[in-house]
Amino acid sequence: MDLTAKVNRPGFSGGCFVLVRPKWLEPVPQKRPPRSDTLIVPWRFSCHEKTHVVPTRTTSKVRRLPCPTRLVAPKPRTTQSRHQRPLADNLLDRRFAPGDTRPARVGDITYIPTREGWLYLATVISVQTRQVLGYSLADRMPDELVQQAFLNARSAAPADQGVLFHSDRGSQYASAQYRKLIKSLGFVPSMSRKGDCWDNAVAESFFATLKNEEATQTYETKVEAHAAIASYIHGFYKTTRLHTTLDYMSLNDYAAKLKQAA
Numbered sequence: 234m235d236l237t238a239k240v241n242r243p244g245f246s247g248g249c250f251v252l253v254r255p256k257w258l259e260p261v262p263q264k265r266p267p268r269s270d271t272l273i274v275p276w277r278f279s280c281h282e283k284t285h286v287v288p289t290r291t292t293s294k295v296r297r298l299p300c301p302t303r304l305v306a307p308k309p310r311t312t313q314s315r316h317q318r319p320l321a322d323n324l325l326d327r328r329f330a331p332g333d334t335r336p337a338r339v340g341d342i343t344y345i346p347t348r349e350g351w352l353y354l355a356t357v358i359s360v361q362t363r364q365v366l367g368y369s370l371a372d373r374m375p376d377e378l379v380q381q382a383f384l385n386a387r388s389a390a391p392a393d394q395g396v397l398f399h400s401d402r403g404s405q406y407a408s409a410q411y412r413k414l415i416k417s418l419g420f421v422p423s424m425s426r427k428g429d430c431w432d433n434a435v436a437e438s439f440f441a442t443l444k445n446e447e448a449t450q451t452y453e454t455k456v457e458a459h460a461a462i463a464s465y466i467h468g469f470y471k472t473t474r475l476h477t478t479l480d481y482m483s484l485n486d487y488a489a490k491l492k493q494a495a
Contacts, residue, residue, distance in 0.1 A: 318407035324423035325360075325399040329435055331479055332361055332491055337397035337423075338386065340379060340406065341436035343443075345370075345462070347452040354462065355379045355405075357386035357398075360435055362488040363476060365466050366390045370459055376408040383411075387418060394419035401425045401433050442470075 325337055337360040345352040355378045356368040367386025371378045383398070398420040400406040406424065415422060425432030447465040452458040471484045479487040 321422040321424040339436045340400045343440040347455050347458050349455050355382035357382050364484045376405045379405045397421050397423050399423040
């Protein structure tokens with residue numbers, strides 16, 4: 234808008250009259266935010282024991298973090314239930330009371346993080362005593378992982394015919410070889426309902442305790458993880474740790490009490 238206009242006034246030939254622009258018409262300067270040299274991406278960066286979570290935004294380049302970084306791999310899924318293998322009924326039906334008259338064992342798989350990659354832990358736990366009767370660790374989750382845990386448990390604590398063995402619907406527990414194994418040794422298979430982790434709460438509870446008390450951080454090596462988990466189970470969890478479910482007794486002491494009462 235041109236506010237300067239030529240006007241003709243008496244006594245002024247060819248003169249001009251200048252209009253002054255009011256301040257309120259002056260454009261307001263807009264402050265632009267400083268250009269960022271950071272590329273922010275939706276990943277989690279792990280830096281030693283700290284984790285940096287950055288949102289999504291794209292600019293020119295990746296900001297240098299003050300220490301060596303690596304991308305944290307997504308947590309693995311330990312239950313692969315989308316399969317066509319035969320399933321068992323939920324015969325255990327959440328009968329988790331210690332000292333129940335019908336003996337039962339539960340099995341499950343969890344993951345343990347190390348800086349050399351994931352470790353997978355399969356366990357077998359007694360519902361009556363809460364003891365970890367056997368376990369197995371491996372770099373992957375083949376069918377043999379749960380079979381070895383089952384055989385380790387049976388070797389450490391032989392059972393009579395008709396003992397329930399409960400698990401989730403994972404493909405490892407539904408494999409033909411595993412079903413044949415437990416039936417040949419007199420165990421009766423039982424499985425959780427679809428998508429219901431509470432049907433296997435005894436196994437889930439142990440994994441939560443393990444990760445809250447022992448596997449709280451990423452192990453440096455897989456060898457270290459093997460040794461630490463073995464020490465926790467055999468040197469503390471079964472022998473020393475007191476359990477509220479068992480009237481504040483250790484697992485081994487409670488098992489001995491049941492044996493004396495039998």
